[in-house]
Amino acid sequence: MAETPYGFDTLQIHAGARPDPATGARQTPIYQNSGYVFRDADHAAALFNLQEVGYIYSRLTNPTVMTLAERIASLEGGVGAVCTSSGHAAQIMALFPLMQPGDNIIASTRLYGGTVTQFTHTIRRFGWEARFVDTDDLAAVEALADGRTRAIFAESIANPGGYVTDIPALAEIAGRIGVPLIIDNTSASPYLCRPIEMGATIVVHSTTKFLTGNGTVIGGCIVDSGKFDWLASDRFPSMTEPEPAYHGLKFAETFGPMAYTFHGIAIGLRDLGMTMAPQNAFLTLLGTETLSLRMQKHVANAEAVAAWLEKDDRVESVTYAGLASSPWYDRAKRLYPRGAGSLFTFALKGGYDACVKVVNSVELFSHVANLGDARSLIIHSASTTHRQLTPEQQKAAGADPSMLRLSIGIEDPADLINDLDQAMAKAM
Template structure:
């Protein structure tokens, strides 16, 4: 191949992989093994000292899983990354090298309900905390960042409300505060948005969704830009100072732009064990091969469905940022110029009961707690994914009682519309 940068679809097929040197197998093999034989004692010592790259134990690294991580890194334009067991695992893995007891993150108030719970409840058990802020209020975001803040967290396109985040504006605040910006790019995918190009330090994905695309895998990805100076201040001792959890190695001076990635492997995956299985990584690699093709269809279908719904007298509101009526429309043109994704919400005039009736009557749509499948999916967040939140939190997160979330698939769009039409009565 030439030195000219490869296009997205080419990278989606080829990045991170090569024919198997032992057999010539063209597809990435599933390396279903726990451990790897060292050449000799010196080789083993070099691997454990991070002086040589290789494989030790599959809780840390595995060739199939590494190929997946490398492919997503290439698509996101990052320096390094890791694949782990779920999107929630990826969020903890992203925070783990940064945080400590008494430290906090500033997070968007428009996040997936499970993330809201993870950040508002579960991370307290680590001694961490989160401050939820409306990221449209940049002054409030800046004010919320204090001496113990270690990151700002947002989603490119918020789940479920379809809100588009001003990533460059948040990146500027993070830079001024000397902390990383972490962006969940699950609902946009790198086909629609590359947050690193917009100033993000770390990108996380639930590979369960669009990356795999067929509802067969639970997985997560963390991609590091490799651009953050972890040694610029004393906020990140796990990376800038001798790490007692890894025989005193000082990761950032020793490994530079790969410090975060190697720490996540050598300490994070070693001790937290949030490992992705090689078969799941294999399925996701195959899914990514068609990511560009699928996303083009997802977006085209979503736009047509949203336009139809907006005109329907049974509908109170549609949250899709691809509609000119959306408050996020102008921002979407800047952040996700190829389209506003395929996830949005519909508020019905018939209220909570109308939403339940709709879900019970759809035939083509699948009623599941997932998104990003080739199939069209539907769920009522107020009674499921956001059930654990108080009513005010549900509304703030874009999940009021009279709203359903749609994940538009790649079926014939006429069939999608017909199913919604008959189900709304």
């Protein structure tokens, strides 16, 4: 269904889903099983040799999970996708086919704190390096590239500040240096942003957030554009050289545009085991069915709350790119015409202490280390999600101690404003 001319609202309900062949059930069933019966020995051998597509073991593929993968790929305009156990798992698995010990990636300084930590410390254990840079400084981005650079990584709408990335500009640089551009599209969702159409090679998601939209399950996804020419250089041996585990099969030659997706399943899920559970996939599928409706309400509410905060004397600044005062307003209008999302920060004149008091005083907002929920959420990033970062890293990421992060839900906006008003009154 990914190649049909259906609109977004249709795809978010129907892509990947078909009536169950055994029962006729219209909603995708939860295939809560580990293994699958082979037709015969030849069928089993063909599956294990990657000569035939099918189901072997749910660490690799599962019908419920594959339905979700196909749906997200359709919404993003990709050729295929691999679902994972979490957004963090998706990031590691996205890099896994690209990297060898000694290789590096160029990463935006404006990233979720957990991603900064993962890229600063954890990936070094693989012998990989992340080189952080302000991606608005395009000359600096390109200057960091060398012969061991394997990708550029950024978020479409950055967590926590709601900064919007100039994806086409980064795509041009990635094209010149011959590496994939990886965009984390979690905060925008494919309804607000389609990175592949802007030149991105790979899109990753924490499906936990807006795609699911109800705060129930953890998950991740990697979407392959199918547009990168892996054979253009010798930089990506996992894609171009013989794979010993499959009798010398070469992924790029064998699978063409689907090479990266097949590698993610046949090598990534097989050996790393970062598998999404069928129950989690089912709940995320339910969430995707209302994605466009929810995102419209998320954006409308965020615009109302941000405009009110900007006018309040107790507020030092608001980072929402949907405000005309934002330095990224014009970019957001150009690249994200449906809205700048519903994630942003605001700084209180009372500083750190006032932020803590506000968090402790809200009644409708939930103090939660998550985003993209139907409920409105608040957190003090400097003392929680970005706590492991240095003060310099916190500032670069947009998580100063005086800032509170909001993820605006789909409630009545007047109620959200009233709750912030009473909490700030108590705090200041």
